Amino acid sequence: MNRLVTVAEMTLRELLRRRGVLLLLLLMPLTFYLIRRDAYLGQSVRSLLLGVGWAVSTAALFATTAARELEPRLRLAGYRPHHLYLGRMLGLWTVGLVISVPFFLLPMIDGADLRYGGLAAALLCSVAVAAPFGMLIGALLPRELEGTLLLLTVVTVQMLIDPAGSGARLTPFWSSREIATWTVDNTDQGYLSRGLLHGIVVTALLALGVAAVASVRLRRRRHLRHLPVG
Amino acid sequence: MNADDWLRTLTAELHQRRVAADAARHVVAEAATHLREGGGDPWVVFGPPQQYAGAVVESIGTAPGPRPGPVRLHAAGITKRYGRRTVLRDATLTVRAGQIAAVVGANGCGKSTFLRICAGLMSPDAGEVTVSGRLGYCPQSGGTADFLLADEHFVLIGAGQGVARGPARRAGRAAARQLGWEAGGDVQARHLSGGTRQKLNLTMSTLSAPDVLLLDEPYQGFDQGTYVNFWDQLSRLRDAGTAIVVVTHLLNQLDRVDIVLDLTPAHETGWHAPGIQGGRP
Structure with missing residues (x-):
């Protein structure tokens, strides 16, 4: 447990020291919200949620890429793969929750009439999905540029795809969009339950994907035999 | 002077x-x-x-060195190919407790690859490695976190071994002092000079008190004084029973080591089957 917490803490410390990144993390969802402000409120809130998701995914992608060279030596120092990826995920979720707070308050200050419980749930879903999503891309694509381009593609698809179509359910942030509809448009409970279920399933699948990639990359190699000190 | x-x-x-x-x-x-x-x-x-x-x-003359102890690292028949290019062919090395082995050879002959295979960070196409005890590894570069302080690196490594924060910090600072570096400041790793960053790298690899220490040209950027301290520290670790493998291209230090493994391919030297060569008498 101590190892897990230490990795989470160091991830948090690293991200908090990147002041420029933090500023951009806050700026991105804010821009998304403001750019749609004159239009329909639902669009504005959906854009905000997508911005939060994108910002946290990007932070996760960069944190994963930056840790690539450090992790093998941490493995030699006594960490097991799950300490490393779960610790990092915990740290990223914490950062995501922290940056979500002002975006929970923003529509409130803006005087938006919506279900704030739903907004909280949608933000939680965005952050929950975004951390393992960015980590998985970072684990699969070792270069930041490729990873960023893939993230950009996914978010663009998410933004442009018809949410009612069946293909939309395959996009990672569909959950927060569904919950946002319930939040803003006062639709039936089905939107909320579908969204929550989607969020939980996608988070679990992405976390499993991260676990699988990390376990392969940081596995104990078969050619190496460890004997106790004789 | x-x-x-x-x-x-x-x-x-x-x-x-x-x-x-x-x-x-x-x-x-x-x-x-x-x-x-x-x-x-x-x-x-x-x-x-x-x-x-x-x-x-x-x-x-010299005092007789401590007798080498039991075998700590045995790499046998290590072969590695990248595509059609074979970078290592049947490389073999045995290092005992209290010995320093130098891995030498021309650029691109597979020195770092050999070390990464010994550390279990990369799989060979053939061959196996047996390690007795704990393994420490210091890469040629990288291996540190840009935005963390030196103390935080020590805490991170210490936690892997179940060492509490205070003792991990103290052990890290003490090990850094052996290299002539006071590590307790609030400078992030990215702001350290290249040589100091390598000191951090090296300190991290010795922090877990490894029985086998693998060093991949760890002295990049060291000044003369630090370089002397580095070899002094290796001698101390050797005397304490650590088995050390150091990748080096500085052949003037070979009189300080016990074993030399030359990985230069046969067609470049006329010599085949890299294996154990005599080092320090």
Whole structure:
């Protein structure tokens, strides 16, 4: 447990020291919200949620890429793969929750009439999905540029795809969009339950994907035999 | 270099060359007395400290080193290919507790690959490695976190071994001091100079008290003083029973090691089947 917490803490410390990144993390969802402000409120809130998701995914992608060279030596120092990826995920979720707070308050200050419980749930879903999503891309694509381009593609698809179509359910942030509809448009409970279920399933699948990639990359190699000190 | 520095370097050289402690003290005291009474620049009176230490060793010999202990690392028949290119063919190395092995060879001959295979960070196409005890690894570069402080690196490594924060920090600072570096500041790793960053890298690899220590040219960016401290520290670790493998291209240090593994391919040297070569007698 101590190892897990230490990795989470160091991830948090690293991200908090990147002041420029933090500023951009806050700026991105804010821009998304403001750019749609004159239009329909639902669009504005959906854009905000997508911005939060994108910002946290990007932070996760960069944190994963930056840790690539450090992790093998941490493995030699006594960490097991799950300490490393779960610790990092915990740290990223914490950062995501922290940056979500002002975006929970923003529509409130803006005087938006919506279900704030739903907004909280949608933000939680965005952050929950975004951390393992960015980590998985970072684990699969070792270069930041490729990873960023893939993230950009996914978010663009998410933004442009018809949410009612069946293909939309395959996009990672569909959950927060569904919950946002319930939040803003006062639709039936089905939107909320579908969204929550989607969020939980996608988070679990992405976390499993991260676990699988990390376990392969940081596995104990078969050619190496460890004997106790004789 | 003033007389004190010269005497300090001479002391380190004599220690490095395993001159018996009493004899080394006697030699240094005699040289100090001579300089104090006769005056003059030690470089003119005695010459470079390394050369003088060499002359002392020739004259009075060295103390027998501790007998090498049990085998700590055995790499046998290591072969590695990248596509059609074979970078390692049947490389073999055995290192015992209390020995230093140097892995040498031309650029691109697979020195770092060999070390990464020994560390279990990469799989070979053939061959196996047996390690007794805990493994420490210091990469050529990287391996640190840009936005963390040195103390936080020590805490991170310490937590892997179940060491509490305070003791991990203290152990890290003490190990860094052996390299002439006071590590307790609030400078992030990205702001450290290249040489200091390598000191952090090296300190991290020794922090878990490994039984087998694998070092991939860890002295990049070191100044002369740190470089001397580095070899002193390796000697101390060797004397404490650590088995050390160091990748190096600095052939002038080979008299300080026990084993040399030359990975230069046969077609470049006319010599085949890399294996154990004699190093320090």
